[in-house]
Amino acid sequence: MGKPKIVVLGAGLGGTIAAYEIKAAVRDKADVLTISGSETYSFVPSNPWVAVRWREPEAIQVHLPPVFHKKKIDFTAVGAKRLDAAGKQIELNDGSTIDYDYFVIATGPDLAFDEIEGLGPHGGHTVSICQTSHATSAADAFDRFTQSPGPIVVGAVQGASCFGPAYEFALILDTELRRRKIRDKVPMTFVTSEPYIGHLGLDGVGDTKSLLESELRDRHIKWVTNARVTKVDPDVMHVEEIGEDGAVRKTHDLPFGFSMMLPAFRGVPAVRGIEGLTNPRGFIIVDKQQRNPTFPEIFALGVCVAIPPTGPTPVPVGVPKTGFMIESMVTAIAANLAAILEGREPTAEATWNAVCLADFGDGGVAFVAQPQIPPRNVNWSSSGKWVHLAKIGFEKYFLRKVRKGESEPFYEKLALHVMGIRKLRL
Numbered sequence: 001m002g003k004p005k006i007v008v009l010g011a012g013l014g015g016t017i018a019a020y021e022i023k024a025a026v027r028d029k030a031d032v033l034t035i036s037g038s039e040t041y042s043f044v045p046s047n048p049w050v051a052v053r054w055r056e057p058e059a060i061q062v063h064l065p066p067v068f069h070k071k072k073i074d075f076t077a078v079g080a081k082r083l084d085a086a087g088k089q090i091e092l093n094d095g096s097t098i099d100y101d102y103f104v105i106a107t108g109p110d111l112a113f114d115e116i117e118g119l120g121p122h123g124g125h126t127v128s129i130c131q132t133s134h135a136t137s138a139a140d141a142f143d144r145f146t147q148s149p150g151p152i153v154v155g156a157v158q159g160a161s162c163f164g165p166a167y168e169f170a171l172i173l174d175t176e177l178r179r180r181k182i183r184d185k186v187p188m189t190f191v192t193s194e195p196y197i198g199h200l201g202l203d204g205v206g207d208t209k210s211l212l213e214s215e216l217r218d219r220h221i222k223w224v225t226n227a228r229v230t231k232v233d234p235d236v237m238h239v240e241e242i243g244e245d246g247a248v249r250k251t252h253d254l255p256f257g258f259s260m261m262l263p264a265f266r267g268v269p270a271v272r273g274i275e276g277l278t279n280p281r282g283f284i285i286v287d288k289q290q291r292n293p294t295f296p297e298i299f300a301l302g303v304c305v306a307i308p309p310t311g312p313t314p315v316p317v318g319v320p321k322t323g324f325m326i327e328s329m330v331t332a333i334a335a336n337l338a339a340i341l342e343g344r345e346p347t348a349e350a351t352w353n354a355v356c357l358a359d360f361g362d363g364g365v366a367f368v369a370q371p372q373i374p375p376r377n378v379n380w381s382s383s384g385k386w387v388h389l390a391k392i393g394f395e396k397y398f399l400r401k402v403r404k405g406e407s408e409p410f411y412e413k414l415a416l417h418v419m420g421i422r423k424l425r426l
Contacts, residue, residue: 002031003028003029003030003031004029004030004031004101004102004341005030005031005032005033005098005099005100005101005102006022006026006030006031006032006033006100006101006102006103006104006337007032007033007034007035007090007098007100007102007103007104008022008032008033008034008035008104008106009034009035009080009083009090009103009104009105009106009107009270010034010035010036010105010106010107010108010302010304011034011035011036011038011041011064011075011106012041012042012044012106012107012108012302013043013044013108013302013323013326014106014108014301014302014303014326014327014329014330015034015036015104015106015107015108015302016034016041016064016402017327017330017401017402017407018104018106018301018330018333018334019032019034019068019071019073020071020073020405020406020407021330021331021334021407021408022104022333022334022337023071023072023073024334024407025334025335025337025338026334026337026338026341029338029341029342030101030102030337030341031074032073032074033073033074033075033076033098033100034068034073034074034075034076035076035078035079035080035090035092035098036064036075036076036077036079037077037078037079037080037093038077039063039064039065039077040061040062040063040064041061041062041063041064041402042057042060042061042131042132043060043061043395043398043399043402044130044131044132045165045323045391045394045395046060046395047060047129047130047131047132047134047135047165048129048135048165048168048169048172048359049172049359050129050132050135050136050138050139051127051129051135051136051138051139051142051169051260052139052142052172052173052176053139053143054172054176057132057133057135057136060132060395060399061132062399062402062403064077065077067402067403067404067405068405070405071405076092078092078093078094078096079092079093080092080093080270081093081095081270082269082270083103083270083271083274083277085103085274085276085277085294085295085298086295088100088101088103088297090103090270100297101297102297102298102299102337102340103295103297103298103299104298104299104300104301104333104337105271105284105298105299105300105301105304106300106301106302106304107267107268107270107271107302107304108268108302108303108304109265109266109267109268109303109304110265110266110267110268110269110272110282111128111130111131111263111265112159112263112264112265112266113128113263115159115263115264116157116229116230116231116232116263117231117232118231118232118233118234119157119229119232119261119263120263121134121137121138124232125232125233125234125235125259126232126237126259126260126261127141127142127258127259127260128260128262128263129165129169129260129262130262130263138260141258142173142258145257145258146177146180146182148257149177149182149185149186149257150185150186150255150256150257150258151186151187151188151189151254151255151256151257152170152173152186152187152188152189152256152257152258152259153188153189153190153191153237153254153256153259153261154166154169154170154173154188154189154190154191154259154260154261155170155189155190155191155192155224155227155261155262156191156192156193156194156261156262157193157227157228157229157261157262157263157264158193158227158228158229158264158315158316158317159193159264159265159316159317159318160193160201160262160263160264160265160317160318161201161264161265161303161317161318161319161320161321162201162262162265162303162318162320163192163194163199163200163201163262163320164200164320164322164356164358165262166190166192166260166261166262167190167212167215167358167360167365168358168359168360168364169260170188170190170216170221171215171219171221171360171361172359172360172361173188174188174219174221174360174361175360175361175362176361187222188219188220188221188222189221189222189223189224189254190216190221190222190223190224191223191224191227191229191237191239191252191254191261192223192224192225192227193226193227193228193313193315193316193317194225194226194313194317195225195226195313195314195315195317196209196225197209197212197213197216197223197225198210198211198212198213199313199317200320201309201310201317201318201319201320202310202319202320202354202369202372202373202374203310203311203374205354205356205367205368205369205379205380205381206367206379206380206381206382207381208365208367208381211365211381211383212365215360215363215365215383224239224241224252224254225241226241226242226243226249226313226314226315227239227240227241227242227252227315228240228241228242228315229261232259232261235255235256235257236253236254236255236256237252237253237254237256237259237261238251238252238253238254239251239252239253239254240252242314242315243314244314246314264316264318265281265303265318266281266282266283267281267282267283267284267304268282268304271284271304275294276292276293276294276295277292277294277295277298278306279306281306283304283305283306283307284298284300284304284305284306285306286299286300286305286306288349289332289336289346289347289348289349290305290329290332290333290336290350291336291346299333299336299337301326301329301330301333302321302326302329303321303326305321305329307319307321307373310373310374319372319373322354322355322356322372323355323356324353324354324355324356324423325350325352325353325354325372327408327423328350328351328352328353328422328423328424329350329352330407331348331350331407331408331423331424332348332349332350332423332424333348334407335348335424336348348424349424349425350423350424350425351370351371351422351423351424351425352371352372352373353368353369353370353371353372353378353422353423354367354368354369354370354371354372355367355368356368357387357390357391357394358387358391359387359388359391360387360388361388362385362388363383363384363385363387363388364383364384364385364387364388364390364391365381365382365383365387366381366382366383366387366390367380367381367382368380368381408423
């Protein structure tokens with residue numbers, strides 16, 4: 001009998017680190033294979049910088065095959081077509097199939113632009129920063145916009161669960177427009193499904209409400225909260241402002257010459273609609289060990305994991321899965337797979353702590369939430385120019401980790417320990 005096979009589906013922020021950490025944890029007790037739709041890793045948190053040409057795409061990307069080969073992790077970029085969870089098999093886009101003993105889903109989301117008419121970069125009228133290729137196209141659109149400036153609308157639509165990048169991009173645009181000395185020609189509006197500015201899908205962290213409201217006011221950016229985008233025309237966004245009773249309180253027809261709206265997320269087609277595995281939106285159901293109750297050989301991490309919202313809101317608001325929270329899921333899965341292969345019960349549980357740096361171009365907001373979902377043991381936020389510098393440092397550090405095939409170097413583990421931030425529950 002051969003070694004057990006562990007298949008990791010996805011090679012983004014979570015999947016790449018998961019492959020490294022799982023291989024390090026199981027060593028020669030199992031073979032590890034990663035399935036991706038691309039040979040290129042992109043550092044998604046830097047996409048807002050790409051969209052204003054503060055970064056070239058190549059600067060935030062890593063060619064993965066050589067790194068995986070060095071780490072003795074099998075890799076294919078053919079991409080997955082459909083999971084057969086009952087048969088413990090995954091069909092690839094070329095028609096071939098791969099059997100597995102354990103399966104780790106780290107796909108990230110499917111971007112639901114099609115749920116709102118006129119939304120998105122593919123046949124719609126808004127740009128996106130969700131993928132680096134989207135951000136590259138957004139940079140071209142922004143260049144055209146600056147030749148004939150007009151209103152800008154930025155934000156996140158109903159059902160979105162990732163609000164930080166929307167705030168980042170709005171304020172980065174403000175910084176870039178000031179540098180180009182055309183900010184006075186560009187009225188800006190922030191449109192969000194959040195019940196208040198700074199909610200972030202987390203019911204706020206520390207004083208994010210006051211910090212972000214202050215940033216928007218200081219930069220003359222108006223906002224619409226409890227917003228439901230009904231349609232996007234080529235130069236007008238149609239928005240309904242919803243009251244606490246669920247009724248339409250006000251309508252807004254917002255003209256724009258340039259707009260970036262984050263979409264709602266859903267599970268990817270390869271796994272969506274598998275009974276017992278996913279919820280109605282296609283997100284993976286997991287227990288405290290990141291394990292699916294129906295198919296216990298399947299684990300999941302990151303944006304593809306089903307997490308209920310923090311509370312009822314007039315407009316649907318999802319919960320974000322931040323980078324450190326995702327890394328804590330990775331560490332738990334690696335520890336649990338190692339335990340299973342050694343004949344022990346898997347008991348590792350991720351902390352789901354959130355550590356976030358939101359860059360605004362010339363400053364930013366940082367927050368720590370332990371755990372990410374309220375009630376919390378730690379609930380802290382701060383702002384200042386140091387956040388911008390910290391984000392640059394983190395980008396360089398994380399890309400170095402990916403290029404070297406490391407999951408958590410000793411000095412990172414030590415620094416987190418000193419700050420009292422842990423990936424696993426003790």
